[in-house]
Amino acid sequence: MVSQRAADVTPFMAMDVLERANDTDDVIHLEVGEPDFSPPDRVVETAVESLRAGHTNYTAARGKPALRRAIADRYDHVYGVDVDPDRIVVTPGSSPGLLLAMATLVDPGDEVVLTDPHYACYPNFVRTVGGRVETVPLHASDGFRPRPSAFEAAVGDDTRAVLLNSPANPTGAVLSGGTLDAIVDVADAVDATPVVDEIYHGLSYDATDHSVLEYTDDAFVLDGFSKRFAMTGWRLGWVVVPPGYVDAVNRLAQNVLICAPNFVQDAGVAALETPPEHLADIRATYRERRDLLVDAVADWGLGLDYTPQGAYYLLADVSDLPGDSLAVADLLLEEAGVAVTPGLDFGERAADYLRLSYATDAAAIEEAIDRIERVLATVERA
Known part of the structure; x- marks a missing residue:
């Protein structure tokens, strides 16, 4: 059954x-x-070179140190944010990063607040770990950008996480730094943790991308290589983990994911070195x-x-x-x-x-x- x-x-x-x-x-x-x-030519070449060098064995569950350092460097260069590489867990795509975040934060019956519209799979991640979904309505007249006051009305004592996506799928909305900061404050007020999907960062046209890490260290951040570098089938992503959750996320990754492909991680380093x-x-x-x-x-x-x-x-x-x-x-x-x-x-x-x-x-x-x-x-x- x-x-x-x-x-x-x-x-x-x-x-x-x-x-x-x-x-x-x-x-x-x-x-x-x-x-x-x-994908950029150098990314493909690096993957082939890595394969030929025999890099087909397991890596540490959290990922190869060189890739985690390269990801940390990106946060410094792009957002001016200092992220300890030990807080970065490499995953086979960004979706497993969301699974790790939900499994770490949410117990059965806990509430996760997300927007409506939202990425189609978000509610299923919440339900898979036994959580409940509460939604914040978005309006086309606002460009489908959420109002912090709507999040304030939606959160409560049972809220364990606030799930955001910017730039957003399916709307294409981009959150301003002020909006992100305000929603972080709303989450803090009820001891909830922001979980922010930043997979489309770098693909904004009329707005500036802001990482939630500019406003708090106590957030899970999901990102990866699929969208910016056209590496959808390579299945390579990462999650930046709040300091207090690193050991728990790593244990889950060891058991559920084992590791991301070794040679693909080498290609990820090459992708992050791609000229802007x-x-x-x-x-x-x-x-x-x-x-x-x-x-x-x-x-x-x-x-x-x-x-x-x-x-x-x-x-x-x-x-x-x-x-x-x-x-x-x-x-x-x-x-x-x-x-x-x-x-x-x-x-x-x-x-x-x-x-x-x-x-x-x-x-x-x-x-x-x-x-x-x-x-x-x-x-x-x-």
């Missing part, structure tokens, strides 16, 4: 759509956050694609009401189209050959939206825009 824990885990709709789309001919993929860039111009070029390309889609949504007559500031997603309001967002996503896949993700995946407040990813090339986006426009022209609106 399947455990109740497993039964309570909901499907990841973006991956379901991807599976269906892969079984369909001539589909343009706007449903998943899969960068169409290649590489990411600047990618960021400029994403900005152009974002603007292309933002203009298209307006031309389609759909609601947007904001401009994403980071990541590579936007939420388009389809509430005046027939059916829910799942039905609209099905229509676009079947009739337009364009795969998008229904907003139902991202919380109740995203139920009337579609998430569109602009992580694919501009030519494909332009073709998707034309296809969607032709289909929507045939649809009777409310």
Whole structure:
């Protein structure tokens, strides 16, 4: 019999759509956050050199010292923050880092506060460790940026963690330093721990990325190599751990993860040595694609009401189209050959939206825009 824990885990709709789309001919993929860039050449070369040097054995569960030092150096150079490398645990992707954070902080019945909309998998991480989800509503009129006062109203004595994401999936919202600082204060007031997913840092267009570590040491920070360096399949991430939790997280990592791949960790060091111009070029390309889609949504007559500031997603309001967002996503896949993700995946407040990813090339986006426009022209609106 399947455990109740497993039964309570909901499907990841973006991956379901991807599976269906892969079984369909001539589909343009706007449903998943899969960068169409290649990793920097030196990253690939380093991985091959490491393999040939025989670096295929286990490493320490917390990761190779050279990689942890390189990650710590990044916090110094980018944010002016001093992070002890001993507080960094390398993980096979950033999602295992979130699992470690939740397993360390949350006992059955404890509450975790997160935004709505939110990344689709967040509630499942909370439920997997027996926690309860409380949500803070976000509004398109605010650019989907949370208000600290809403967090203050949501937290309570049972709150163990406040989970944030900036730049955010699925909205593209970027939190200001003042907002991060204020939410840290809200969490401190109820002895809750901030857990902040910073995986899209470096991919902001109209705002400045701030790490929560600029405002507190008592936060879990999740990050990795997938988005900035197009290393999604390499499965390499990290978690920065508050000083009082380091031993507990390391014990969990030893038992649950063993370690991240040895040679991939060497490639991670090379990635962090990549000149900043590489990411600047990618960021400029994403900005152009974002603007292309933002203009298209307006031309389609759909609601947007904001401009994403980071990541590579936007939420388009389809509430005046027939059916829910799942039905609209099905229509676009079947009739337009364009795969998008229904907003139902991202919380109740995203139920009337579609998430569109602009992580694919501009030519494909332009073709998707034309296809969607032709289909929507045939649809009777409310």
